[in-house]
Amino acid sequence: MLCEACGYILTGLPDDSRCPECGQPISDSSPTLRHLPDWEIDNTAHTEIRRFWRTTAAVILHPTRFYRTLATRGHRNKSREFARTHWILVTLLFGWTGSLQLLWMLGITSWAGTPAWARQFYDLSNAGPIGSGLLLAIIGFLPCCALTYAVLIGATRLAARLTAWEARFRNIRLPHDVVLRGLDYHSPHYLPVAIVAFLTVAGYQLLLVTGILDDLSGPRYLYILCAEVFFAAAYLFRTYWTGMRNMMFANR
Numbered sequence: 001m002l003c004e005a006c007g008y009i010l011t012g013l014p015d016d017s018r019c020p021e022c023g024q025p026i027s028d029s030s031p032t033l034r035h036l037p038d039w040e041i042d043n044t045a046h047t048e049i050r051r052f053w054r055t056t057a058a059v060i061l062h063p064t065r066f067y068r069t070l071a072t073r074g075h076r077n078k079s080r081e082f083a084r085t086h087w088i089l090v091t092l093l094f095g096w097t098g099s100l101q102l103l104w105m106l107g108i109t110s111w112a113g114t115p116a117w118a119r120q121f122y123d124l125s126n127a128g129p130i131g132s133g134l135l136l137a138i139i140g141f142l143p144c145c146a147l148t149y150a151v152l153i154g155a156t157r158l159a160a161r162l163t164a165w166e167a168r169f170r171n172i173r174l175p176h177d178v179v180l181r182g183l184d185y186h187s188p189h190y191l192p193v194a195i196v197a198f199l200t201v202a203g204y205q206l207l208l209v210t211g212i213l214d215d216l217s218g219p220r221y222l223y224i225l226c227a228e229v230f231f232a233a234a235y236l237f238r239t240y241w242t243g244m245r246n247m248m249f250a251n252r
């Protein structure tokens with residue numbers, strides 16, 4: 001039994017006393033404070049979809065409380081399913097956003113400044129509605145989806161390896177399985193990032209198509225996108241850190 005605030009070993013001390021190292025009440029480190037998230041509790045009162053979104057909201061709105069009360073050593077079957085659903089949602093959203101951005105970069109959104117060969121090659125009006133839909137999917141959507149999913153899987157695996165490796169080095173209670181379970185529940189944090197990115201890219205193109213903004217606004221738009229990438233990275237790292245910080249001395 002460890003103090004969940006500082007990692008001091010509490011075994012043998014009375015339940016109503018305080019941690020000799022940091023002064024935190026020992027009852028705050030009780031294993032009974034940790035439980036399965038809504039998603040993992042088969043509850044006939046809530047459908048699976050409802051449990052999915054309740055857990056998603058708990059992770060996004062109250063990450064500290066969520067990780068502070070998460071049973072860290074549960075099975076990964078359910079948590080992996082939770083993460084996969086989020087990854088698929090985010091992949092579809094980023095695939096869509098990426099293909100829109102690609103079309104803008106190719107100059108197709110506004111047609112102005114597009115080289116003649118590209119205009120001919122991507123002339124969607126000649127391809128008919130089904131043909132242009134397929135063409136858009138092939139040149140944009142599918143590669144963007146594949147790239148997003150690969151990055152999500154790759155980043156998660158890398159983060160899990162590095163975290164578990166550092167934890168072992170520093171004698172922290174975060175074995176690889178526990179880290180992976182924690183990262184499964186970190187997956188909802190990609191959702192706000194994907195939504196903001198989609199709204200930015202799609203919103204900008206809507207403003208272009210309706211003529212509210214002209215092509216000269218391009219550089220400013222790219223600055224905004226760059227700033228969003230920076231804030232997204234900071235947000236994802238911060239929430240990852242909150243998760244690991246609140247799991248690393250977990251007693252259950």
Ligand SMILES: [Zn+2]
Binds near residue numbers: 005007008019020
């Ligand atoms: Zn302590």
